[in-house]
Amino acid sequence: MHLCLAFWGLLAHLSTSLARTPDEWRGRSTYQVITDRFARSDGNVTAPCDVTKNEYCGGTWKGIEQKLDYIYNMGFNAIWISPITKNTPTGYHGYYQTDLYTLNENFGTEKDLKDLSDALHERDMYLMVDVVTNHFGSVESDPNIDYSQYYPFNNASYFHPYCEIDYDNQTSAEICWLYSNLPDVRTEDQNVVNAYSTWISQLVANYSIDGIRIDSVKDVDKASMPPFCEAAGVYCLGELSNNDPSYSYPYQSVLNGGGIINYPLYFSFNETFVYKGFSSTEKLAYNIYLDRNNSIDSNLHGTFTENHDNPRIPFHNPDIALAANAIAWTILTDGIPIIYQGQEQHLAGGDDPGCREAMWLAENGSYDDTTLLYNTTAYLNQIRTWAVQHSEGYTHYENVVLNYSEDQIAIRKDVVRFILTFAGVDQPQGTYTTVDAGFPPNSSVVDLISCKTYTSNGAGEVTADIGGGAMVIMMQADFIQGSEMCGY
CATH class of the missing domain: 2.60.40.1180 (Golgi alpha-mannosidase II)
Incomplete structure (x- = not known):
């Protein structure tokens, strides 16, 4: 059922004072959750989950709420969850949306999501929600897509004609499709921009969202991002998987002073970890320098070493010390730390979808808070939190190698x-x-x-x-x- 727009608008007005700015996110440490793969409402820790299949495994917002202590006791004061909108039957990850104004019923009800938001805020934790503006999803591929299934963009005129992306051409990246079943939205269309702005302001208000992670930012019209982030009224974190600092960091300017998922540092850091050698360490040091000099503010980027799209570090190298050092890098270096679910359990999944394991099936036992990496993560967050709270300059100080x-x-x-x-x-x-x-x-x-x-x-x-x-x-x-x- 679509919610009354007048009611949404009222909530948007009432919640303006609760909006969390980029500056308020500086001292946060974030735990990334794939909603479908983190925890089930029924607490079942033996339910099967085959990562090779594009199917739901049963994780829910209520399941996350029930496991908040597991996250909180590691020292995290923010979580990032999967997109919450209605998806195709294969959209367990949330990136194949079909209706902006209907929640994904596989993850729970409107009350469940509000309860999760309330439970987070009671712990002084922030809620970041993943959102998608670049595309919608379909079980069919072009030219057999039924555009009438989408809301509010319910006909083909809201989408670009199908074409394959040439990532060496920025125009192609913005108008062509990621895949033949993901119709690319005309984000250069002012009517689309207005519709997205209305939607995101209402979404943030209704669920007291503190920040948004925006998927596939490099694939949307740049001019659409400032009004979108302004309408959201919260910290915007944009995702663009690109290792070129000169290309990636300037995107911070279109995210209203927010940040990007820091892929340039991710690629150079993991090159040092996986391939190890002086030249790669030198490159990492140089990319830290480029981050400082190409970013508006390097402390507003999202720093990570594992996520849901890339192979985990133990997939390449199972050395536990490397895993611990990677977590230390993530938490202590510039930016807002993002630890991906299962990193603290030394999960070793490969490339997508291998890295999207169900947490309840972890080899160490479900949600084991006694492992070396769990306690290392908690201690590193304790160190960072002490520095944040007792040094006025810590969250503004930029790394020096x-x-x-x-x-x-x-x-x-x-x-x-x-x-x-x-x-x-x-x-x-x-x-x-x-x-x-x-x-x-x-x-x-x-x-x-x-x-x-x-x-x-x-x-x-x-x-x-x-x-x-x-x-x-x-x-x-x-x-x-x-x-x-x-x-x-």
């Missing part, structure tokens, strides 16, 4: 200095002396991983023990007083 080698990279992020290693658990024990760390001379510095205390030398540098794949995360001892970390 202090030094790097074939196996390591050292970074300063305001009050935090961290050294990550790509050598894995077999890394030999040794020491690492910082370069340009900037600690006060002769001050006490704590490695929050080993809890060892060091004294900086007269130049403010520290020689720390490192090995076995462990990262080093250093803060001044006086800064962490009262944190309960390492006995302080």
Whole structure:
């Protein structure tokens, strides 16, 4: 049933003061959830889920609500869920929508979604919802698509004629179809822009949404994004899978000061992890520099190392130390951290759809909060949260690469200095002396991983023990007083 537009409009008016700005998202740490694959309402942890089939496995909004403590206890204060609109029978992921104004009944009811939103806000957690403006979905392919099934764009005039995308041509990317069953919306049409703007303002209002992740931003008309984000009135995070910093980062300007899913850093970081070598570490360091210099604000991008579209790190390399260092990178570096469901359980799925495993079937047992990576994630979020709450500059400070080698990279992020290693658990024990760390001379510095205390030398540098794949995360001892970390 379509909801009364007047009622939607009233809610939009009433909720304006609740809109969450990009600035309010800076200190957030986000857990990404595929609604259909995270948790079931009935709590069933043996229900089958074949990732090779495009079918629903039973995850719901109520299931997410019931497992919020699992997420909250890892230190996350925001979640990102799948698109919530009605989809085709194969649209378990949410990206094959057919009706903007009807919820996906496979995920639950309007009350279930509102209950999830309320439960999040009671914990001071934000809700980010995935939205799609580029295309609709169909069980048929062109030319057999029935456009009358769509709402509100219920005839072919709202869509581009079918053509295959040439990604070397921006016009082609914006007007051609991702697949032959995904009709591409005419986002350059002002009537379409107006309809999308009305819809998103009402959606945000009705479900008290704090942020939106926008799918396939590079495939829509750029001019449609500013009014869309303005109508949403919340933080916009745009997705474009491109490894070119000069192409990707300027998109921040059309997202009303929001950010992008940081694929340039994702590609360079994973190249360093998977292929390991000085040249790739050098490229990672250079891409950090490009992020700082090409972004309006690098701390508003979404930082990630795993997601629902790409192979997981353990698929390439099962080394547990690499997985822990990847999580440390995600949480401590510039941007808003995004940890993908199951990353804390060391899931090892391959490329889409292999990386879309059901959480309740995890090998470690369903929702195991005792695993190394679960507790590592919780501790890293604790470190970041302390820095956010006790340093005014942390969420504005942009990464500085202090030094790097074939196996390591050292970074300063305001009050935090961290050294990550790509050598894995077999890394030999040794020491690492910082370069340009900037600690006060002769001050006490704590490695929050080993809890060892060091004294900086007269130049403010520290020689720390490192090995076995462990990262080093250093803060001044006086800064962490009262944190309960390492006995302080």
